[in-house]
Structures are given as structure tokens and as C-alpha cells.
Amino acid sequence: MALDQSKAEHHLVARLIAGDRSAVAPFVDLAAGPIWSTVVALVGDNVEGAEANVAVMQALAARNFARLARFDGRSSLAAFLTLDVRDWLAEQTVRTFSDDPRRAWRRFERQYAADIRRLVKRRFPRPEDETKRDDIFQDICLKLVEDDFRRIRAYRGDHAFTGYILTVVNRLLMDLMRRDAPRLRLPARVSAMAPLHRQVFIAVAWRGVTPDPGALLSALLGKLQPDPTLEEIKTALDDLAADILAARDARSPSRSVSLDSDEGAAGRQVAGGLSAEDQMMEDEEARAREDLIQAVRREAEFLAPQDRAFLDLILSSAEPLPARQIAKLMSLPAEEVYRIRQRVQRWMGRLATDLKKTTTASV
Secondary structure (H helix, E strand, O other): OOHHHHHHHHHHHHHHHOOOHHHHHHHHHHHHHHHHHHHHHHOOOOHHHHHHHHHHHHHHHHHHHHHHHHOOOOOOHHHHHHHHHHHHHHHHHHHHHHHOHHHHHHHHHHHHHHHHHHHHHHHOOOHHHHHHHHHHHHHHHHHHHHHHHHHHHOOOOOOOHHHHHHHHHHHHHHHHHHHHOOOOOOOHHHHOOOHHHHHHHHHHHHOOOOOOHHHHHHHOOOOOOOOOOHHHHHHHHHHHHHHHHHHHHHOOOOOOOOOOOOOOHHHOOEOOOEOHHHHHHHHHHHHHHHHHHHHHHHHHHHOOHHHHHHHHHHHHOOOOOOHHHHHHHHOOOHHHHHHHHHHHHHHHHHHHHHHHHHHHHHO
């Protein structure tokens, strides 16, 4: 995005917030296209979509366009509006569950079916999983519907609904993986390596994450302290190239062992290829990661708007986003996205350290 355009859009929004009515028409000219595209994608190109479009415009215009106060001109106005409108529509959908659950569910499916399917594919990436992905998707939908949409209704608005619902879906998928996934064991060579190497192997060989340092950085966010650098991930990928290739070539799952079988605890395996003891540690790490993500969402409002927009993108995406894709969504040069990523990583590292201290002190 050109610097002059950035300044012009920021100045236009500042005029709106200051109550300058002459700025309304130029804003509508700029915003109408991105807003309508988002509404069509999430609600539909129909009467309901037209009504939602009007409601979005009214929500934006309320209190002298107060919703635009977070826009600082560092990303394009179109990118900002796309994220903001998606969150607003999601919040309205949640409210509709009280008045018209069937209508709300239809809109929810339209808004999130693609994201949920991408998460399913990410968690069950192997060729032999392809035939059961539709069943897994339906299982997730049934879980979201059960108890009168209990999981959806539990949303309290303390952070973006998109991030909340994808976290819920991810937890449900992890439960399915523990129950149904093939039992795999880390190769002895990989098991003896550093934690970063083990996590990279699991992510690429078992979970289907693209073997790209940027994608892995997003996938491993919060799993290691401190978060690894791109160079460290690249080195780990190089070290693991043969191991990952061998794991992918093997393809066939190992014999499945029930957690309730009579085999000794030392011989038991659980989903993800870990022993029972290792699985307990993995569960602890998962809980710590979820605690960190919740803390991140609480504290994100204090970040600079550009850093917060970056964080929203990586937390609300069902798949890891490469830097070049984030740069396109934020209308920024790739090198600026790398600088933002480094700032956010440092901020999350400090937050994780503070959270660990707090947890330790409370024990």
C-alpha cells in the first residue's frame, strides 16, 4: 500500500471520528466494496445478505464511527474492515442462537464450515484419512450442536469469536485424535534430539504442516520457550530431512493399542505416538499453551494496532499463514511483516514468562 494512500485513509477515518459529515461519502465509496464482499462470503448474496450489509454499515457509523478508532493507517482500510466486519457478523450470529437457532446455525455453517474443514485436514492430513474427513467434520458439527449449542453459547465476547470457536474445534479434534488416531512412536534418533527437532518432526511428518520455516513458526507458537527463530527451524528441518521422508514413505500406521488393555504401562501408547507418561507431559504442555493463548487474547488490546492485526490473523487462521500471505492480507511489505512477527514473538515470550511465574507462585 502506497504511503500517500495510507495517510489519506487514516486522515479520512480521523475526520469521520471527529464528526466531519463531509467524510462519510468518500468513506462509503472506499468501504462499500470490501464490506459487501465480506458479507456475501459469510452471509450470502441474497436478501439476508443485503440486510446484514445495512446492519454492518449502521454499526460502523454508530457513535461517530467509533469502531474505526483502532484503525491507524498501517494496514489498508480494506484489510481492517474485512477483519472487523467478520468479527461483528460472528457476534451477531451468536446472539441469533437465542432467538432463531436454526437460522443461526445455517449462518454459522456458512461462516465457518471451510475453516473447520481446513482444521480437520490439518489434524488428519494423511492420505488414508481422506475418506473419513467428512465423518469427522460431521462429528464436530454434532458436538457444536449438542446441548442446545452449549459450546457456541459459552462465548462471552472477551476476544474475537473466530479465535474462540476455532480453539473449541481444535480441542474437539484433539480429543478425536487421542481416541482414533493411529498410534505412532517417535523414531529413536528423533526421540534423542532436542525438543525443537521433536516438535518439528511431529508437525511435519505426522500433522502435515508445510515444511516451511514460516509455517512452522506459526504452528509451534507457544509450544517452546523461548519460541524458536526461523534460522533454528530451518536448521532442524535440514537435520530431519531423511527422518521426515522415511516417516512419510512408511505411511502404514502401527498396531493400535488400547489404553485399557492389560499390557504394562511402559508398553502402552496413545495417540500421537507417546507413552502414557509422555502423553501426560504433552497434555500439560497443551494446557500451558491454551493458558498462554487465553492470556494473549486478554492482553492483545494493549498492543499497537498493527501488531494486534497480525496477531488476529495468525490466531484466527485454521492453517499456519506464510509471511507473504500475511503481507498480502495486511497490504504490507514482507520485510515489515517479519519485523512485526519478531515484535509479537518477543511480547509473547515476556507474557509466557510472566504467566509461568504466576502459575508457579500459585502452586
